[in-house]
Amino acid sequence: MGNISPAEHSHGIDLESALDFLNTLHPGHGRTDEQHLRDEHLESPADAAMWFLEHELVHPDAGIALLDTDLARIRRVRSALREIVDSVVEGRPPDADAVHLVNAVLEQRRPTRIELDGTALRIGHRHAETPVDDALALIAEAIIEELATGRPERLRVCANDRCRWAFFDSSPTGRRRWCDMRSCGNQAKAARYRARLKEAEEHEAKHPRPN
Ligand SMILES: [Zn+2]
Known part of the structure; x- marks a missing residue:
């Protein structure tokens, strides 16, 4: 490879963590309001910042301070991604607004670029405008990549209607129904x-x- 070096830092997120992001809002039907309140794990902007940090979606040294508007956007993107996964699992077309929003998130970031580092060629990636956009794009990429080149037929929503946890079925038979x-x-x-x-x-x- 000589003078081609990988990006100084590469971060990404695996599918499992991306699906966990969707599960930060426990989606089950027929739950009481009280249960729903308890099941929102991104209650405050700080919760979301912590989630991104824990999943290495933002640079730890950069630190991010999120606002209420960021949290609202994070939750909107989360529902849109959830809608995409649900639609794949249910074999129906997704809501058009969800498609729109996910595309906007993906377009925030072009994953790969080449950079000239002195005289050496370096493979890097472009960052989005803000750390939040970057983090959301990485989550969206992990899910969309699975749809594009992975095994979307293995995406599952827990058959327990009060649970509906999103997961990837990696069992040998591919017949897992419950989270x-x-x-x-x-x-x-x-x-x-x-x-x-x-x-x-x-x-x-x-x-x-x-x-
Ligand atoms: Zn379940």
Whole structure:
């Protein structure tokens, strides 16, 4: 490679973390308002800044101070990405506004560029205008890249309607339905068991066995 050096810093985010970003708002249906409040993990701009830092989406030394308007944008982008993933999982076209917003986020950043470093060629990347745009673009890229060149058919939304956690099914058979067998999987099993038991009892009540 001689005089070609990689970018001084490369940051990105894996698909799992990108999906975790979507799950910072617990999406389940039929939850109470109180549960929804508890399930918003990006409650304040500081929470969002911390999330970005923890996932190395911003330079730790740069430090970012986010405003309420940033948080509002972060949440809007999160719902748009969520809509894209949901639409893929459900096999339907996504909401046009969501497509629009995700494209705007992606366009904030061109991932690769070449730079001349003295006499050497360096592979770098362009940064977006603000650290928030940069972080959101990296998250969007991870998800969109999976749709483009990965295995979008492995994207899942937990079959527990009160959970609806987004995840990637990396199981050998590709038939995972729940985010976690110990919680949602067992709940479903227990619910099916209770339903069968009830059915049997009702049947018994209607058709008592002769003594
Ligand atoms: Zn679940």
